[in-house]
Structure formats: C-alpha cells, structure tokens
Amino acid sequence: MELPIADGPGPGPLLSPVFRPMRVEDIATIVEIEKEAFPTPWTAGAFQNELSNNHFAHYLVMEVEGAIAGYAGMWVIMDEAHVTNIAIRSMYRGKKLGERLLTELRRKANTRGAKRMTLEVRVTNRIAQNLYEKLGFRSVGVRKGYYTDNNEDALIMWADIPEERWRTS
Numbered sequence: 001m002e003l004p005i006a007d008g009p010g011p012g013p014l015l016s017p018v019f020r021p022m023r024v025e026d027i028a029t030i031v032e033i034e035k036e037a038f039p040t041p042w043t044a045g046a047f048q049n050e051l052s053n054n055h056f057a058h059y060l061v062m063e064v065e066g067a068i069a070g071y072a073g074m075w076v077i078m079d080e081a082h083v084t085n086i087a088i089r090s091m092y093r094g095k096k097l098g099e100r101l102l103t104e105l106r107r108k109a110n111t112r113g114a115k116r117m118t119l120e121v122r123v124t125n126r127i128a129q130n131l132y133e134k135l136g137f138r139s140v141g142v143r144k145g146y147y148t149d150n151n152e153d154a155l156i157m158w159a160d161i162p163e164e165r166w167r168t169s
Helices: 024-037 044-053 097-111 126-134
Strands: 018-021 057-064 067-077 080-088 116-122 138-143 154-160
Touching (some): 024 044, 024 080, 067 097, 080 097
Antiparallel strands (some): 116 154
C-alpha cells in the first residue's frame, strides 16, 4: 500500500492528537481519506474485513479536535510489524502529524511484541521516505512494479524498534 505522508516544513499551530483503535463506524471517513490520499484506495469492504476478520491487523485513528485527521494500520506477526497503510487528511498535512501517527503505531507494535517494522513506499515519494528515514527506517530493497495504478516500483524499508522501548518501568 502506498504511504503518502506529506509532513512539509509548514510551522502551523501545535496540535494535540488523540489516538484510539479504529472502529467500524469510522470506515466511511477512512475511505474518504483513502480517496484523498491514494490513486488506488482501499474499499470500505477491505477495512471491514481487516477490522472483523484479520487477527493480525491493528488499526489506529488519530483525532484532532474531535475530527479524524488520519489513520494507520499494520499487521503484527510474531516479532514483526508490517505497515499496511497510513494517511493524513490533506487539510492536516504539514503539521508533523504523520510523524506522530507513525511513532504511535510503532509504540503500539512494540506493546504487541514487535521488534522490527517494515513498509513499502513509492520510489518517487521522497516526502514519505524522508519521514521514514527520520524515524529510523532504511531502504533494503525494491519491489518491481508494486503499484498497480502505474506499475511503479516500491522501496522496501525496515526499522528496528529500539531495545530501550522494550523495558518496562
């Protein structure tokens, strides 16, 4: 899944996001964000299936002032987390919310036993790649023709979840 994070340099006001698990009643809004963010968006049925039938799936919603500003999902299998999708509604981009959302997703992966996290990103999406690199992801390979809308390649990126995050107080 393409991951179009667009956290540009715009200063903007400091926002205080609230994170919570995605619920079935969120799907209509999530699909709106999908359509805004991706050329080949997931359907409502795909999200319904993830929430209802996929025991590996974990999805978060990020709210700002009561409105859904973004969401992220992952599959946690054994000690690895695979980011399935992450998107910020366009009106909230450029406010460092993508970074906060991915950091929260990684924290959730940690609590579920993940030691490493992976994702795919379009080779042309430098904005997202810069964010992922900032958060410790490194490119380890390419998936040729991964994106079905234009046959674009995807970079495969991995990050270790730092060991100190494993310590409990």
